[in-house]
Amino acid sequence: MKTAKVLILMTIGCLLYSNTVFAEFHRIRLLAPVSEQGELDVGDSDATITQNPTTSGFGLYYVMPFGLGIGYSTLSTTAESEFDFQSICCLIIQSMQYDSNFVDISYTIGEAFSFTLGAGLVIDGSAKLDYEAEFISSWTALTGDSDFSRNFNASDASGNSWFVLAGMEFEPMELILGYRANSLSYKFDLDDIIINNSSTFTHKLETAEILAGIGVVF
Numbered sequence: 001m002k003t004a005k006v007l008i009l010m011t012i013g014c015l016l017y018s019n020t021v022f023a024e025f026h027r028i029r030l031l032a033p034v035s036e037q038g039e040l041d042v043g044d045s046d047a048t049i050t051q052n053p054t055t056s057g058f059g060l061y062y063v064m065p066f067g068l069g070i071g072y073s074t075l076s077t078t079a080e081s082e083f084d085f086q087s088i089c090c091l092i093i094q095s096m097q098y099d100s101n102f103v104d105i106s107y108t109i110g111e112a113f114s115f116t117l118g119a120g121l122v123i124d125g126s127a128k129l130d131y132e133a134e135f136i137s138s139w140t141a142l143t144g145d146s147d148f149s150r151n152f153n154a155s156d157a158s159g160n161s162w163f164v165l166a167g168m169e170f171e172p173m174e175l176i177l178g179y180r181a182n183s184l185s186y187k188f189d190l191d192d193i194i195i196n197n198s199s200t201f202t203h204k205l206e207t208a209e210i211l212a213g214i215g216v217v218f
Helices: 002-018 137-143
Strands: 027-041 047-063 068-085 090-110 113-135 147-170 173-189 200-217
Touching: 027 068, 027 147, 027 173, 047 090, 047 200, 068 113, 068 200, 090 147, 090 173, 090 200, 113 173, 147 200
Parallel strands: none
Antiparallel strands: 027 047, 027 200, 047 068, 068 090, 090 113, 113 147, 147 173, 173 200
16 A cells, blocks of 8 residues: 555654664653545455445553553554345345454653554454345335334454554654554354355455544653
C-alpha cells in the first residue's frame, strides 16, 4: 500500500533524526483510526461484497521511561455483502460486525521526535451476522414467504496486528501519526444456515488503518 510505504519512510526518518536516543519520559497516548483500507473473505464464492470494511475504535498506551510500552486497543469493523439467488428465490443481504480487543506491546525511541514499533494480539472478540432475504414475487406466490431474517454470532475470534507510530513533542503534549495492519479470523457455527452446507465456516478480515492521536509526556 502506497500510504504504508510513505509512513514507513517517515518513521525511518524520525529514527535517524532522533539519533537512536532512548525515551526518558513517561508517555500516555490515545489514538484512533482516521482512514481505512480493508479486504474481507466471507468464505463463500457466491457472496459479493457491497460495502467494504470500515473500522472505528481507539488505542490507549503507556510508554515507560526506557521505551517499553503496553497498551489496549479495541476495533469495531462493519461490512456488507449479498447473495444473489433471484433466479431461484431471493436476494439475501448479509450485514456484518466484527469486534476485536487487543493487548499491544511496543518499543519507543527518541525524545522530541519519537519512533514506535509494536505488535498486538487478539485477547477477545466477537462477530455478528444479520441476514435479510427479499423473495421474488413468484417464490412468494408459491410458498407464501415474503421475507426472512436471521442472525448468528461467532463462536471464536483470533488474530494479530503490527503498527508503527511517529511522534512529535510539544511539551508536555505530543502529536502522533501511525499505521496499523490487522489480520483477523472469526469462526461461526451455523449447522442449519440455508446458504452454507458446512456446520462451521470462517470469515477472514484484513484491515489497515491510518492512526492519529495525542499524548502526554511527563
